[in-house]
Amino acid sequence: MNSAKILVVEDEEPIRQMLLIVLENAGFDVQCAKDVLGARKSIAESMPDLILLDWMLPDISGVDWCRQLKKDSSLKELPVILLTARGSEEDKVRGLEVGADDYMTKPFSPREMVARIKAVLRRTGKLFTKTKVVVNDLILDTDSYQLSYQGRDVPLSPTEFKLMQFFMTHPEKVYNRTQLLDNVWGRTAYLEERTVDVHIRRLRKVLSEHGCGELVKTVRGFGYRFSS
Numbered sequence: 001m002n003s004a005k006i007l008v009v010e011d012e013e014p015i016r017q018m019l020l021i022v023l024e025n026a027g028f029d030v031q032c033a034k035d036v037l038g039a040r041k042s043i044a045e046s047m048p049d050l051i052l053l054d055w056m057l058p059d060i061s062g063v064d065w066c067r068q069l070k071k072d073s074s075l076k077e078l079p080v081i082l083l084t085a086r087g088s089e090e091d092k093v094r095g096l097e098v099g100a101d102d103y104m105t106k107p108f109s110p111r112e113m114v115a116r117i118k119a120v121l122r123r124t125g126k127l128f129t130k131t132k133v134v135v136n137d138l139i140l141d142t143d144s145y146q147l148s149y150q151g152r153d154v155p156l157s158p159t160e161f162k163l164m165q166f167f168m169t170h171p172e173k174v175y176n177r178t179q180l181l182d183n184v185w186g187r188t189a190y191l192e193e194r195t196v197d198v199h200i201r202r203l204r205k206v207l208s209e210h211g212c213g214e215l216v217k218t219v220r221g222f223g224y225r226f227s228s
């Protein structure tokens with residue numbers, strides 16, 4: 001879980017290559033697209049953790065696509081950093097108005113870019129720099145893949161662990177089945193929505209056996225919420 005997936009959308013080959021090298025060296029898992037069409041395909045295959053999106057693209061502009069993404073209920077939480085050669089204040093405001101999580105003006109230093117990406121990932125809960133996620137008496141260790149409640153081990157399957165990791169890093173928010181499928185299983189997995197229910201039921205059963213089954217709540221008509 002340490003290597004966050006970054007989707008780079010940039011039409012200029014040299015810049016795309018530069019970004020690819022810098023990000024891979026920083027330990028990220030990188031996918032590239034040269035336009036929005038390519039980016040959409042890439043997302044359909046594998047959901048990134050963040051999009052580095054160039055403003056000027058040949059098909060749809062980065063700003064327009066960013067606006068579309070932020071209106072899409074299943075994609076709006078995907079962090080976007082807009083890249084542009086423009087630097088006026090007006091453009092910055094526009095970039096942030098369409099919902100971009102951050103904004104960088106070319107040319108920028110690779111170090112600054114990596115730092116900004118990490119900051120956005122940290123803010124959105126996508127960067128697990130700490131190997132332990134602690135919520136009250138629950139401790140989830142992403143190094144040893146163990147969950148414990150009040151000091152007792154809670155044995156989980158890999159899928160239940162991933163679900164729990166997602167819930168614990170996104171507490172108090174309601175997620176519907178599609179969002180959980182995208183975030184926990186990824187878009188490559190073409191699964192039925194009831195798969196989510198099956199795994200939630202199993203997860204709850206294990207949690208209940210350890211005295212904390214009430215943490216995963218059903219929000220009738222919407223989905224599920226992790227709430228301590």
Ligand code: CA
Binds near residue numbers: 054055057
């Ligand atoms: Ca461009």
